[in-house]
Amino acid sequence: MRQLTVTIPDDFYETFVSFFKHIPDVSINENIExxxxxxxxxxxxxxxxxxxxxxxxDADEALKSLKNKYGF
Structure with missing residues (x-):
């Protein structure tokens, strides 16, 4: 078996998944976290x-400002 990672537009997602669900031994793992x-x-x-x-x-200035304002 081979593994495939695919990036597709949102509007093709349902069609793509429904097609592959009908193929034996295919598993679909969504990484949405x-x-x-x-x-x-x-x-x-x-x-x-x-x-x-x-x-x-500047990021350093922003951090310095937050540290001064909130005391950490």
Missing amino acids: NEIPLWQQEMVLERMKNAKPEDYI
């Missing part, structure tokens, strides 16, 4: 597209 929902991916991409350089802050 680390999956980021499509709506969230689109939101982040939109925010990145609209962000200006002055909107970004």
Whole structure:
């Protein structure tokens, strides 16, 4: 037997899975625990597209600010 990992668009998922469910000895293992929902991916991409350089802050400065504000 061979193992195959496939990445497909969400709108093809049901058709793809239903096709392979009918093949003997095929198992379908979904790894959804680390999956980021499509709506969230689109939101982040939109925010990145609209962000200006002055909107970004340095990670070290952000951590320093949090430590000062919350005392850890």
